[in-house]
Amino acid sequence: QQQVKQSPQSLIVQKGGISIINCAYENTAFDYFPWYQQFPGKGPALLIAIRPDVSEKKEGRFTISFNKSAKQFSLHIMDSQPGDSATYFCAARNFGNEKLTFGTGTRLTIIP
Amino acid sequence: KAGVTQTPRYLIKTRGQQVTLSCSPISGHRSVSWYQQTPGQGLQFLFEYFSETQRNKGNFPGRFSGRQFSNSRSEMNVSTLELGDSALYLCASSLRRGSEQYFGPGTRLTVT
Numbered sequence: 001q002q003q004v005k006q007s008p009q010s011l012i013v014q015k016g017g018i019s020i021i022n023c024a025y026e027n028t029a030f031d032y033f034p035w036y037q038q039f040p041g042k043g044p045a046l047l048i049a050i051r052p053d054v055s056e057k058k059e060g061r062f063t064i065s066f067n068k069s070a071k072q073f074s075l076h077i078m079d080s081q082p083g084d085s086a087t088y089f090c091a092a093r094n095f096g097n098e099k100l101t102f103g104t105g106t107r108l109t110i111i112p
Numbered sequence: 113k114a115g116v117t118q119t120p121r122y123l124i125k126t127r128g129q130q131v132t133l134s135c136s137p138i139s140g141h142r143s144v145s146w147y148q149q150t151p152g153q154g155l156q157f158l159f160e161y162f163s164e165t166q167r168n169k170g171n172f173p174g175r176f177s178g179r180q181f182s183n184s185r186s187e188m189n190v191s192t193l194e195l196g197d198s199a200l201y202l203c204a205s206s207l208r209r210g211s212e213q214y215f216g217p218g219t220r221l222t223v224t
Contacts, residue, residue: 034212043202043215044155089155098145098209099168102155
């Protein structure tokens with residue numbers, strides 16, 4: 001059972017544009033939602049994370065929007081740059097449980 | 113502060129053999145989790161160790177096992193290797209259970 005659905009599978013955005021990746025979850029016990037960035041040949045790197053008591057969190061050009069009632073959250077990358085080209089994974093975790101349940105990933109390509 | 117380190121980075125084994133992978137967490141981190149990453153199944157949780165005890169286990173056969181030492185370093189072992197075990201094996205560490213998880217670069221295992 002896939003508990004975290006991620007879309008789109010791939011995304012092409014022009015330099016300077018906004019990249020938006022969406023995730024939806026089923027398990028209402030999830031209480032921590034991180035986003036990871038992965039470059040080829042590297043491990044996932046933690047970008048930004050949110051807990052369900054806030055609706056938005058911003059760190060630099062990266063923003064997470066969280067909709068608890070819809071059980072959805074999304075990553076927005078403002079002023080997208082070629083260096084942002086990577087695969088992005090959303091994830092979710094239960095309170096008191098270290099297990100991260102990952103989405104299927106989005107391959108983001110930023111074109112000049 | 114040094115990140116999570118994993119050794120070896122690359123490994124080629126033959127079907128039926130066994131393999132041991134090693135993970136050194138970020139200094140001071142006490143929780144270590146292991147994940148398997150494949151193109152078909154994505155990122156899947158294997159198990160988590162804290163204070164030398166396995167706290168959670170994913171849906172993998174008993175051929176997959178692990179342990180954690182008193183210095184928080186962890187090893188995972190896969191016995192009787194199968195072709196389908198070819199994957200990137202990732203280790204993640206966190207300061208304590210429930211905090212942010214940081215991934216290492218992974219060990220690329222190829223089973224022939």
